Amino acid sequence: MTEEQAKKLALPFSFDEIEWRVLRVSKKKPVAQVAAYVDSRAIQKRLDEVVGRENWQNEFETVTGADNKSTAHICKLRIYYPERGEWIIKSDGAGCTDVEPIKGGLSNAFKRAASMWSIGRYLYELKDIWADIDEYKCIEQHAYPELERKYNQFLKNREKNGGQTPKQTGQKKQTKQQPAQQTPAASQQPAPNPQQQQVSAPNIPNGRFAGNTPPAPVNTPQSAPGLKKNECKIVDLQVTKGAKSEQTFVVLENCQGKKLEAYIPGTPQLAHGQVICSPKIVTRSHPAVGNYNVIESYNLAA
Secondary structure (H helix, E strand, O other), X not given: OOHHHHHHHOOOOOHHHXXXXXXXXXXXXXXXXXXXXXXXXXXXXXXHHHHXXXXXXXXXXXEOOOOHHHOEEEEEEEEEEOOOOEEEEEEEEEEOOOOOHHHHHHHHHHHHHHHHOOOOHHHHHOOOEEEEEOOOOOEOHHHHHHHHHHHHHHHHHHHHOOOOOOOOOHXXXXXXXXXXXXXXXXXXXXXXXXXXXXXOOOOOHHHOOOOOOOOOOOOOOOOOOOOOOOEEEEEEEEEEEOOOOEEEEEEEEOOOOOEXXXXXXXXXXXXXXXXXXXXXXXXXXXXXXXXXXEEEEEEEOO
């Protein structure tokens, strides 16, 4: 691999290739600190384009523990150096995830190994980013334009400083004070069109995840009897064909009568009317279908 190729591997990704995950939720306001990460497919595409499909390979090793929490997956990411006539290996690992433990663990290990090659490593510098969330702790739809603005501004500041994030600037000091005093983006922007917030019937083109995922009430919220604050009832459920595997589309209803569309990887043994507790929901984005929600973990109600 040449020095020019190494620089291309480390180039920033476009906003469309970035996904966001909620890290921690503010106790005072409906906002959360979020983190950006790169999808595995975007990393694979970067490797193909920069070093060539035949010049990189990955190998996984699983260190088995007593259960999923103590099991780890290690990814060895190799890149060929023709001028040296050898493969160079860089490795990193990750634990199992709550949903699809093996697949999730392998994917996270691959992302971390790619960071060892400077692919997406710059995202660790993107800190103190906050966004509006809903009662399901999902990023609100209207927050994404603001996330895009912050992400692009982060890249501009980085470029001005020679590809490095300033260690100490007035802007960074101000950002640290935002969690306690931040005004939700909804009060800084025009109210979104109510028609864009209505939960629609599932639309799954070509078996891909559908958009229209921001949770919104279909009717005036009413208290749903029998549900606790952290519980949701499955009011609609169907198994669909994804690009590589099956997935389960669900509509959840909380104790206030509000509904949320989301997807669960695979085909868990759930039924219409079943109640689940404390679902961990992540909002993801795809250029073809927009934003969608994925339930990474949950507990069954007693």
